[in-house]
Amino acid sequence: MASITIKEDSCKGCEMCVNACPKHLIELNKEKINAKGYHPARMTDQSQCIGCKSCAIMCPDVCITVER
Numbered sequence: 001m002a003s004i005t006i007k008e009d010s011c012k013g014c015e016m017c018v019n020a021c022p023k024h025l026i027e028l029n030k031e032k033i034n035a036k037g038y039h040p041a042r043m044t045d046q047s048q049c050i051g052c053k054s055c056a057i058m059c060p061d062v063c064i065t066v067e068r
């Protein structure tokens with residue numbers, strides 16, 4: 001099973017990863033504000049991740065790592 005890690009405090013809430021995920025597994029966490037003042041991205045269902053790395057490739061700030 002694949003999994004991703006998001007560096008929340010580096011995230012600028014641009015939603016590139018949200019739109020890149022073919023399984024629609026990433027969303028912005030509206031309940032949280034990170035060190036930069038943005039709602040950070042969060043994973044919604046790790047068990048559904050296929051490890052395609054689209055999210056990590058799209059992130060302009062290299063906040064996401066994928067393990068598979």
Ligand code: SF4
Binds near residue numbers: 004051055066
């Ligand atoms: S690796 Fe692929 S399936 Fe997993 S969260 Fe990223 S874009 Fe979605």
Ligand code: SF4
Binds near residue numbers: 058062063
């Ligand atoms: S693409 Fe990167 S910076 Fe943009 S919301 Fe996703 S994790 Fe945050």
